[in-house]
Amino acid sequence: MKILVAGATGVVGRSLVPRLVAAGHEVSGTTRRRAKAGLLEELGAHPVVVDVLDARRLRKAVKAEKPDVIIHQLTDLSAEDFAANGLLRIDGTRNLVEAAHSAGVQTMIAQSIAWLYVKGEAPAVESDALDGTLPPYKGVAALEEAVADMPRGIVLRYGALYGPGTWYAPGGAIAARVQAGELNTSPAWTSFVHVDDAAAAAVAALDWEPGVVNIVDDEPATSNEWLPLYAEALGGPEPRAGRHAAATGRPASNAKARSLGWEPRYTSWRTGGLITAAEPA
Numbered sequence: 001m002k003i004l005v006a007g008a009t010g011v012v013g014r015s016l017v018p019r020l021v022a023a024g025h026e027v028s029g030t031t032r033r034r035a036k037a038g039l040l041e042e043l044g045a046h047p048v049v050v051d052v053l054d055a056r057r058l059r060k061a062v063k064a065e066k067p068d069v070i071i072h073q074l075t076d077l078s079a080e081d082f083a084a085n086g087l088l089r090i091d092g093t094r095n096l097v098e099a100a101h102s103a104g105v106q107t108m109i110a111q112s113i114a115w116l117y118v119k120g121e122a123p124a125v126e127s128d129a130l131d132g133t134l135p136p137y138k139g140v141a142a143l144e145e146a147v148a149d150m151p152r153g154i155v156l157r158y159g160a161l162y163g164p165g166t167w168y169a170p171g172g173a174i175a176a177r178v179q180a181g182e183l184n185t186s187p188a189w190t191s192f193v194h195v196d197d198a199a200a201a202a203v204a205a206l207d208w209e210p211g212v213v214n215i216v217d218d219e220p221a222t223s224n225e226w227l228p229l230y231a232e233a234l235g236g237p238e239p240r241a242g243r244h245a246a247a248t249g250r251p252a253s254n255a256k257a258r259s260l261g262w263e264p265r266y267t268s269w270r271t272g273g274l275i276t277a278a279e280p281a
Contacts, residue, residue, distance in 0.1 A: 089139035159216035220251030
């Protein structure tokens with residue numbers, strides 16, 4: 001199968017591309033920066049240098065590649081520019097879907113997020129409502145609606161990504177805040193997923209029916225649970241308890257993904273490296 005990975009040099013893309021190549025697929029990968037073309041070649045992919053916000057050039061590039069499937073792993077968060085990331089979700093996804101239509105591509109698998117469900121303690125399933133008051137909602141809703149316009153569109157709602165290259169890795173944005181003592185504990189829920197398990201889900205989704213699937217590990221946790229252990233592993237100060245902190249967010253269920261045959265290699269953030277990989281040398 002010929003597969004085009006959009007955002008192939010991101011944290012998920014760097015794990016995904018070698019998995020697709022190992023599975024026998026012919027893989028191309030997009031990057032905005034020509035300097036990263038060599039990385040894609042090292043990973044086993046044919047580099048496609050294009051900015052997905054340039055609709056005309058993107059349409060031309062997709063037609064030239066003639067993929068059977070497009071896997072959308074585009075983000076723009078390395079500089080914590082949430083506005084840029086929202087633009088990528090809205091305009092970038094629309095451009096990618098239109099390019100897919102123009103090239104006759106039937107299938108798209110796209111990265112979304114699993115922390116927009118309306119708050120509650122019961123694990124959220126894919127049919128539960130998203131919270132339209134949260135800042136990422138506009139971009140996420142636009143992305144998911146655009147992908148649903150594909151003949152076969154599959155949306156993967158990833159939990160909070162941890163592992164190499166993520167914000168939780170040593171030197172990452174969240175790790176830096178924790179080491180600076182800037183994060184407090186609270187009843188806020190997080191459902192985690194290791195970046196390698198996220199990539200494995202994208203490979204598995206090649207065989208799935210259209211729809212939305214949560215990709216999270218087996219142990220959602222509040223920051224009261226995970227943050228003190230993470231801070232200790234980083235050698236940071238003990239987090240303070242947030243004053244008048246209210247429960248926010250909602251745990252997410254991975255029951256649907258498991259029913260489709262996906263199983264996280266790292267079933268819990270406790271053993272998957274969020275803590276052990278953070279330990280200082």
